[in-house]
Amino acid sequence: MKYRYVERYLYKDQRVRVYLDSEAKVLLMDLPNFRKYRENKPCFSYGGMVKKSPAYLKVPHNGFWYVVVESPVKKGTVRYTVSIG
Numbered sequence: 001m002k003y004r005y006v007e008r009y010l011y012k013d014q015r016v017r018v019y020l021d022s023e024a025k026v027l028l029m030d031l032p033n034f035r036k037y038r039e040n041k042p043c044f045s046y047g048g049m050v051k052k053s054p055a056y057l058k059v060p061h062n063g064f065w066y067v068v069v070e071s072p073v074k075k076g077t078v079r080y081t082v083s084i085g
Contacts, residue, residue, distance in 0.1 A: 003070040005034070006082045010059040014084055016067055020053040021079040025070040028057045034066040 010016070018026045027045040029037060036043035045068070047057050059065060069080045 002074055002076065003068050005066050005068045007064060007066050008084060009063070010065045010084065012059055012061045014059045016057040016059065017083040017085060018055040018067065018069065019081045020050060020055065020069070023049065023051045023072060024078040024080070025072065026050045026055040026057070027068040027070065028059070029066050029068065031064055031066070037068065
């Protein structure tokens with residue numbers, strides 16, 4: 001899997017907007033789950049496959065969060081922009 005990520009301290013109920021130039025998997029996860037994700041282990045995340053941009057995710061609680069954008073194609077690159085509101 002090919003992915004890129006943004007790490008931010010986010011607050012409960014903030015909205016994360018992710019603009020994409022093509023379809024991709026957009027995930028929001030905390031540090032323990034991000035570590036599992038990187039090791040290809042089962043993990044919990046918010047979000048999923050996005051076919052129409054932008055994607056919106058709501059932060060469930062305060063803390064450090066990882067916004068992950070995963071390309072559906074192993075060698076593909078997805079251009080994206082993350083906006084926090």
